[in-house]
Amino acid sequence: MIKVNAIGDACPIPVVKTKNAIRELQGGGTVETLVDNEIAVQNLTKMANQKGYDVHSEKVADNEFKVTMTVNAEAAQIAANNAVSTIEEESCPITPLNKKNTVVVIRSNQMGNGEEELGKALLKGFIYALSQQDTLPSTILFYNSGAYITCEDSASIEDLKSLEAQGVEILTCGTCLNFYGITDKLQVGEVTNMYVIAEKMTQADLIVQP
Incomplete structure (x- = not known):
């Protein structure tokens, strides 16, 4: 399990931190993200649903929520591959960053x-x-x-x-x-x-x- 502390972070930082953690998973696993507002919970839940991850959220204290995502091996590999593609683009700025201008x-x-x-x-x-x-x-x-x-x-x-x-x-x-x-x-x-x-x-x- 990878734990992410996004308490106090403004949108969209909790989502970005969680995506980065998912990319670090080897062969699938669980990412647990702590946030301090319900909007962040909704954003994380929406992201998980879009990606096909199992997601569960709960309130653990006043102004503290835990969002747990379970990522299977195939989804983790896709996230890792996306990270590699991004690194290759950053290392080779001569290559067009996208097809559209x-x-x-x-x-x-x-x-x-x-x-x-x-x-x-x-x-x-x-x-x-x-x-x-x-x-x-x-x-x-x-x-x-x-x-x-x-x-x-x-x-x-x-x-x-x-x-x-x-x-x-x-x-x-x-x-x-x-x-x-x-x-x-x-x-x-x-x-x-x-x-x-x-x-x-x-x-x-x-x-x-x-």
Whole structure:
């Protein structure tokens, strides 16, 4: 059995930690994940059902839940093979990361409308989740207040650097950096212009705007 402590972790970290633990199983086995909220339990249960794992959850204390997944040998091998494929892609950045030219567009320093604190937390979670995908985008574009996300004091710098290291192109609007007075604070990727942004978007097979 592999035990995963995801108490205090924001979405989607409990799911990512659990997936990584499943990849470590040799010949099948059990993964037990501790979380502190029912939403995390639901997310883990949904993931297990999608993958065909046996799953059971229980409340063990106030704000503490245990989700147990039993993975058979075949499913464990599939998870391990997916991990190997991901490692090979990360080791050979010259190889295309996916067949589609997917472009992610970040046009604000928060995700969705509503409370600013929540919006910023959601965007941070989205970028982290993006960095954990088996299939990565070719380019991420940042403009308007989204330019803050690639600059000093951003909570997503390490995740963006991880994406860049795996071959994802990180581009931030130069006009936006200049407007907000943060040109000298850029921490990851390169400065670009609106012509390139328009070109990347019009040539994309798929545009994702969180």
